[in-house]
Amino acid sequence: MTHAEIAAALFGKAHNVSVDEAGIVRGTGSSTSGREVNVVGIANAQPLGIEAALAIAQETLDIMRRNPGAAILVLVDSGSQLMSRREELLGLNEALGHLIKVLRAATSSGHPTLGLLYGSSTGGALIATGLATSWLAALPRAQPSVMQLQAMARVVKLSIEKLERLAADTPVFAPGIANFASMGAIHAVWDEGSDLGLQLEQVLATRLNGDDERARLGAERGGRTKAATIIERIVAEAQRG
Amino acid sequence: MSGVPTGVRRLSWFELSARNRLTALLDARSFEEFVGPEEGVTSPHLLRFDLPNAFDDGIVVGRGRLDGKPVLVAAQEGRFMGGSIGEVHGAKLVGILRAAQALAAAGRPQACLLLLDTGGVRLQEANAGETAAAEAVRAVLDARTAGASVVALLGGRAGCFGGGSLIAACCSHIVMSEHARLGVSGPEVIETYKGAEEFDSQDRALAWRTLGGTTRRLLGSADALVDDTATAFRQAAIAQLQRPRTFDLARLQAEHSRLRERIRRFGDCRDGAEIVRRMLEPAAIHGLDDRSARDAERLIAKLPEVAHDAR
Secondary structure (H helix, E strand, O other): OOHHHHHHHHHOOOEOOEEOOOOEEEEEEEOOOOOEEEEEEEEEEEEEOHHHHHHHHHHHHHHHHHOOOOEEEEEEEEEEEOOOHHHHHOOHHHHHHHHHHHHHHHHHOOOOEEEEEOOEEEHHHHHHOHHHOOEEEEOOOOEEEOOOHHHHHHHHOOOHHHHHHHHHHOOOOOOOHHHHHHHOOOOEEOOOOOOHHHHHHHHHOOOOOOOOOHHHHHHHOOOOOOHHHHHHHHHHHHHOO | OOOOOHHHHHOEOOOOOHHHHHHHHOOOOOOEEEOOHHHOOOOOOHHHHOOOOOOOOOEEEEEEEEOOEEEEEEEEOOOOHHHOEOHHHHHHHHHHHHHHHHHHHOOOOOEEEEEEOEOOEOHHHHHHHHHHHHHHHHHHHHHHHHOOOEEEEEOOOOOEEOHHHHHHHOOOEEEEEOOOEEEOOOHHHHHHHHOOOOOOOOOHHHHHHHHEHHHHHHHOOOOEEEOOEHHHHHHHHHHHHOOOOOOOHHHHHHHHHHHHHHHHHHOOOOOHHHHHHHHHHHHOOOOHHHOOHHHHHHHHOOOOOOOOOOO
16 A cells, blocks of 8 residues: 555545655645544655654654654655765664654653654664554554565575575564564554554544553463563562662 | 772773673672572573573673662673573563552662663564563663653663663663764664674774764763773763663753754764764864873763763
8 A cells, every 4th residue: 555545544535735846745634533533654665864854753742742642653664774974974773763762752751653664674673663552553564573584595595495494384584563562573464455444443432551561461362472471571680688 | 898809890881791891880799689690580482493592581681789879780791691681681671660659659769870781682582571671771760750760771782782771772871982872773783784884894984983982972972981890880870870760751851952953963974974074173172092081081071962961
């Protein structure tokens, strides 16, 4: 689905969501129950560089000024972080970090922040967009990844054939929606065949509290069997004595 | 306050192991480890790849004292799988940060020191590592919001890349040595995807001019540049903990302006040397190359890009 189709599926005609030439998504839509939803994000599988990260952060800061407490939906169809010497020289990590901070600040100041991963997203771009929201949904055809298998094969020094064989039954490293959902990284995979607007409305009605539930979800779903317990133990030990 | 043999503290931070860094950084005999190697909590995933495990999964977490004050700490071991973030490694990091948040929320704020030394997410357990990195970044911010300082200390072998670089960017304060490298994509990764004409990973000097401590400090991406000794890191950590730790919307807006201004002034630069020239000409500061990190720090601290608390 394109961003225009997504916006139409979520809001019908009650929206002004648009995408600029740099792939930055902006606009507002009205949910099924008439709730105003502010939309930001990145489209067209654009890589996330410094300027794009700052533009999304800027838009989010503007929403916080304009519309205190309103819901923010982050639409995500990106490449990876923009890979270039110039980006690294000028501190891409700070720009991505800034975007994460702004999205978290929105949550802390009462804006429900949701993500919808409808295309691809890779590596640092995924951490700074979808994974920086409080509640991340994905469409079944979305393609989250840390690194494409081909490049991964080079880095871990295994043949692509061996890696593909492992990927078939090892969700912990291979790209894909189901694999990320089993980690707890994606809260829900939405059903494209039924009303997306209603599915959004249901999440908006749950009053997201901003707690990070992902480790617990990962344990429940069997993708990360150790993480939640380790986290709990350390928090308990540090509070003792 | 001391009691640690001064010899250890004079050793190179770059060369020290994660455990020895903690010993040299903290007050003598003050460190207590959580979920230590004797428990053998190892990665459940590496065996699939016929890779050896480490009993601490390449990270040491716990608590100790710094200059008499209680602190929480995490130290990544760059020599095990490049300090990479897997499920267990990441959970230990997230655990210590959530502990910082919980203590601050209970009115007992303790600073959290992150001795980062990582190539980023561990590819053999990439999805667990990616999720853990996202959790760690959020836990840093939540700890800061609750009132705890989170300080990144960077100067290890593996550098600080990928998810690690995002964790660092979200900290209250960042200390780097000249040996430290900080970036999202490292030279090898950029070369793999974009070719050697974009980033020649064999050119070590270029890598340091682009990602190294001095450039980062000049641009305001780090708050202190220190010599490569445990003593220097210890002193810098103590100094950073004296600084204000507010984290609010005003600060985020200031950070936004700061990053925009950086792009306005230096957005056309292709090399750290260009930035240094443009920045230092008006200040008429010369001879940075010949000075120790401490001398350089005195000069650098006077530059407008550098003196800020906007992160």
